[in-house]
Amino acid sequence: MAVVETVKLSKHFNDVKAVDGIDITIQEGEFLVLLGPSGSGKTTLMRMIAGLEKPTGGTIKIGDRVVNDLPPRLRNVAMVFQSYALYPHMSVYNNIAFSLRPLGMTRQQIDDKVHWAARMFSIDHLLSRKPRQLSGGQRQRVALARAIVREPDVFLLDEPLSNLDAKLRAMARDELKQFQRQLGVTTIYVTHDQVEAMGMGDRVAVMSNGRMHQLGTPQVLYQSPADTFVATFLGTPPMNLVETDSCLLGFRPENFLPEAAHPDTPHPLVIDFHLTRVEFLGSDRLLYGTIEGADGPVKVVGDLPSVIDYTPEPGTICPMMVDRRHLSYFDKSTGQRIAPTPFALRGLRDPAGTA
Amino acid sequence: MAEKTDTRVHRPHIPSPARRRVNRLGRGGFQAATIAFFTIFAAFPFYWMLIATFKTNQDLYRPLNNPFIFNQPPTLDNLKLLFNETNYTVWIGNSIFIGIVVVLITLLLAVPAAYALARLSGRLGEQLGILMFMVYLIPPTLLFIPMSRVITVLGLRDSIWSLILVYPTFTVPFCTWLLMGFMKSIPADIEEQATVDGYTRFGAVVRVIMPLALPGLLTVVVFSFTLTMHEFIYALAFVSISAQKVISIGVTSELIRGDVYFWQSIMSAGIIVAIPVAIIYNVFLDRFVAGFTLGAVKG
Structure with a gap:
């Protein structure tokens, strides 16, 4: 269990800046998620912490040690690869025991440890099997048991759930989070799946093109995205962005509701919405349409929960409302979050109502 | 209806x-x-x-x-002639000895070379691997003349050590290329996992890569052994003392005297060697075939 810290950490592959100056501190026992699209540098960042890649610049600290020049085996980190990387020629028992053997433990100590880890993930009945005889979910559990058996300082997980089918994944997510709490190991978790990130992370670092866009709790990330990338990367459907004369205006689909459905919001912003299509998704209805932005119509989406017993008619102009507290403002050129600014928008019902 | x-x-x-x-x-x-x-x-x-x-x-x-x-x-007269009046058993001994030593040399050189080419040098490794394979394609009929000079200078003429020196020149390039395919088919993840799990790169290679490359290693053993067994040109050019000959040369040079062919003894000399080799080949055939096709499927 240790604090992990990177300072100005970067990794260049020839001209490509895979990781470009990342400063991040992961607290003891924290579950930190590195979230980003593929090619964002999140896996490279993790591999540098594991010692599998040599940084081009910057430092990595685990606990009090600068580990830049230490090989992986001396860092006391455990890693679970996306492929699980189980040793195909070894039984499950030997897979789990493998990392204990260089530590000079007695046979009995190793045996106790392996059984402890196997029981934790309920795979003690599989110990004599070979990896190829296991299902995907079982393999994943073996990989996790192998990672925790050494009680590492840091736990590195590289998309460990992406090879599971959707049903198993939700269950595995919950389990994994519980194990992490129970063990209290500092954990870095790489994923491109925002559901995993939001659901599991104590904090989430959103990355793209080797840079970190925002680091914060899932709530902060969702409610106050630091820039338009984070705003549109998180959330399904993503945040609506509408260009006004002075700024980019952002609002979440679930905050964009027909005025008729919510008559008494204290500070409403009411906009004319050209509704083109209603998509029924069971618990929600998605409203597709356009509003008038600075440069013509902009496509926006509203998310109307099914508990609201009101369905607007497609093909009509429907007055939609956003609570002003739920508006985000971004700079037009940099995309960075800015303080609320006065703006004008053509479809606005109350032109006087600026922020 | x-x-x-x-x-x-x-x-x-x-x-x-x-x-x-x-x-x-x-x-x-x-x-x-x-x-x-x-x-x-x-x-x-x-x-x-x-x-x-x-x-x-x-x-x-x-x-x-x-x-x-x-x-x-x-x-049984033909067998008596073969065993009593020629150095047949010595030739078999020489062939087996050369085979074993050449296999060991080949493994010693080809395994690290194949690992290095497959893992360490990226695209360059692949091109170097192909280049090494090209070396294998140069026929011994061209090489034996310059080689013969080298053997004379080293004072190895008429000694089985000349063959032990020369045979790796074709077994090593081919086996390196063959093993390269094997090493590439082993996911890098597994090796990296071993280094995270507390092993040095060497430890990871010995405990993880080697066991997984075992079919490839077996292929190399069988292949280089049989290749040295049936090699003819170098053996003919470098060794002319009966006691230092190998089976492929001994039989053909000493059981054909002028225009007299000792057909029955030649046949017996052939089958005594061929049957064990055929059995070994068949036992390992599946792995052998796997060894040759693996690189092709999982390039």
């Missing part, structure tokens, strides 16, 4: 059960005939060698005799 109409419409396309049985029998018969043909094709030389081994001269050389059977009682 509708169903009945349906069947009638489709009937011409579906062979009746009886017809299908005939088809299956026909196919089975054809298969059996093909297998029989190739079995005879492959086994006949062995039969011929075996029967010739025990034939007397009069039996073998009379044109009127049926060549496929014994026309006179079998004899």
Whole structure:
């Protein structure tokens, strides 16, 4: 269990800046998620912490040690690869025991440890099997048991759930989070799946093109995205962005509701919405349409929960409302979050109502 | 009703059960005939060698005799000639000794080279691997002349050590290339996992890569051993002392004296070596084939 810290950490592959100056501190026992699209540098960042890649610049600290020049085996980190990387020629028992053997433990100590880890993930009945005889979910559990058996300082997980089918994944997510709490190991978790990130992370670092866009709790990330990338990367459907004369205006689909459905919001912003299509998704209805932005119509989406017993008619102009507290403002050129600014928008019902 | 109409419409396309049985029998018969043909094709030389081994001269050389059977009682004279009047056992010993030493040298050089080319040098490694394979394609018929100079300068002429020195020049490039394919097919993840799990790169190679490359290693052993067993040109060019000869040269140079061919002894010399090699080959055949095709499938 240790604090992990990177300072100005970067990794260049020839001209490509895979990781470009990342400063991040992961607290003891924290579950930190590195979230980003593929090619964002999140896996490279993790591999540098594991010692599998040599940084081009910057430092990595685990606990009090600068580990830049230490090989992986001396860092006391455990890693679970996306492929699980189980040793195909070894039984499950030997897979789990493998990392204990260089530590000079007695046979009995190793045996106790392996059984402890196997029981934790309920795979003690599989110990004599070979990896190829296991299902995907079982393999994943073996990989996790192998990672925790050494009680590492840091736990590195590289998309460990992406090879599971959707049903198993939700269950595995919950389990994994519980194990992490129970063990209290500092954990870095790489994923491109925002559901995993939001659901599991104590904090989430959103990355793209080797840079970190925002680091914060899932709530902060969702409610106050630091820039338009984070705003549109998180959330399904993503945040609506509408260009006004002075700024980019952002609002979440679930905050964009027909005025008729919510008559008494204290500070409403009411906009004319050209509704083109209603998509029924069971618990929600998605409203597709356009509003008038600075440069013509902009496509926006509203998310109307099914508990609201009101369905607007497609093909009509429907007055939609956003609570002003739920508006985000971004700079037009940099995309960075800015303080609320006065703006004008053509479809606005109350032109006087600026922020 | 509708169903009945349906069947009638489709009937011409579906062979009746009886017809299908005939088809299956026909196919089975054809298969059996093909297998029989190739079995005879492959086994006949062995039969011929075996029967010739025990034939007397009069039996073998009379044109009127049926060549496929014994026309006179079998004899052990040919084997006596082979074992008592030639260095046959010495040649076998030399061949096996050279084979084992060359296999060891090949493994010692090809395994690290293949690992390095597969893992460490990226695209360059691949090109170097192809280049090494090209070396293998230069025929010994061209190389034996300059090689012969080298052997003379080193003072190894007429010694089995000349062959031990020269054979790795073709086994190492080929086996390096072969093992490269194997090493590449082993995911890098697994090796990296081992280094995270507390092992050095060398430890990871020994404990994880080697066991997974075992089929490849076996292929290399079988391949380089048989290659040295049947090599002819270098053995002929570098060694002319009887006691230092290998089996492939000893038999052909000392059982053919001028225009006299000791056919029966030549045949027996051949089959005594061929049968164990054939058995070993068959035992490892699956792995051997896997070894050759692996690189192709998982480039």
